[in-house]
Amino acid sequence: MNGAKEKLMREIQILGFAIVETNLFLNTHPDCEKAVAFLNDLIEKKNEKTAEYEAKYGHVTAAGGRYRQSFDWAKSLWPWEYGFGTDEAEVNG
Amino acid sequence: MWIYEKKLQYPVKIKNPNPAMAKVIMAQLGGPHGELGAATRYLSQRISAPDSRIKATLNDVGTEELAHLEMVSAIICQLTRKMTPEEIKKSGFDAYFVNHTAGIYPADANGTPFSAKTIASTGDALADLFEDLAAEQKARLSYDNILRLVDDPDVRDPIKFLREREIVHFQRFGEALEIAKSKLDCKNYYAYNPSFDK
Numbered sequence: 581m582n583g584a585k586e587k588l589m590r591e592i593q594i595l596g597f598a599i600v601e602t603n604l605f606l607n608t609h610p611d612c613e614k615a616v617a618f619l620n621d622l623i624e625k626k627n628e629k630t631a632e633y634e635a636k637y638g639h640v641t642a643a644g645g646r647y648r649q650s651f652d653w654a655k656s657l658w659p660w661e662y663g664f665g666t667d668e669a670e671v672n673g
Numbered sequence: 674m675w676i677y678e679k680k681l682q683y684p685v686k687i688k689n690p691n692p693a694m695a696k697v698i699m700a701q702l703g704g705p706h707g708e709l710g711a712a713t714r715y716l717s718q719r720i721s722a723p724d725s726r727i728k729a730t731l732n733d734v735g736t737e738e739l740a741h742l743e744m745v746s747a748i749i750c751q752l753t754r755k756m757t758p759e760e761i762k763k764s765g766f767d768a769y770f771v772n773h774t775a776g777i778y779p780a781d782a783n784g785t786p787f788s789a790k791t792i793a794s795t796g797d798a799l800a801d802l803f804e805d806l807a808a809e810q811k812a813r814l815s816y817d818n819i820l821r822l823v824d825d826p827d828v829r830d831p832i833k834f835l836r837e838r839e840i841v842h843f844q845r846f847g848e849a850l851e852i853a854k855s856k857l858d859c860k861n862y863y864a865y866n867p868s869f870d871k
Contacts, residue, residue, distance in 0.1 A: 642676075
């Protein structure tokens with residue numbers, strides 16, 4: 581089990597969801613300054629969490645952070661793989 | 674263009690396989706109110722939309738639908754893992770299995786392949802947006818029906834998330850429609866002559 585990895589991915593998912601939701605609201609209310617400030621704050625937080633995740637556990641986007649030795653993108657589990665007998669904690673949720 | 678994020682929009686972690694449930698949920702993969710149709714509908718319609726706010730709405734909702742297609746695929750994938758021949762026969766999943774094994778193929782719950790006949794893209798902003806509002810309600814009612822048929826909380830949880838998104842998208846398309854209407858001549862109250870295609 582790798583609870584810390586799962587917890588960090590969950591935080592990224594929550595921030596990513598809040599960003600999608602605010603993005604959709606702003607599409608029809610592009611001059612709402614309060615929502616723009618809210619979105620800016622979310623983007624900053626998500627970028628921080630994603631950078632932390634990529635440094636510790638591997639890439640969230642293929643061209644995210646720098647690669648170390650091998651191309652972890654093609655070696656880590658995919659998000660739909662849960663319960664197939666591989667390390668379930670490896671699954672990103 | 675798109676950039677893939679290696680995560681689901683909302684977690685799918687189903688402990689107990691159940692191919693009978695998977696069969697019902699196929700409706701939202703390749704069915705008439707499903708996520709593939711939704712993504713195809715909005716990403717096609719956005720090209721001719723008359724206002725950058727409407728284009729943005731169609732672009733971003735269409736993109737989110739691709740993430741929902743991935744979630745529905747994950748649900749079906751996990752519900753059909755490690756099936757025995759007995760389970761396949763007993764669950765009624767055999768008719769799908771004979772062609773597709775446990776692979777993901779965009780068909781509806783009856784096995785009818787996905788068809789673009791289930792969507793419209795008319796080049797007319799009002800016709801398209803009214804279609805989109807109806808499409809979100811039809812997707813919502815399909816998820817409501819799935820929730821009537823499915824009792825596993827591991828499955829219900831992501832299905833409830835997807836249902837909720839239909840309601841939010843309906844709201845956003847309603848606002849997009851108001852934007853389209855606000856650009857019509859003020860005498861054109863019933864929007865019978867939108868003139869967006871000139």
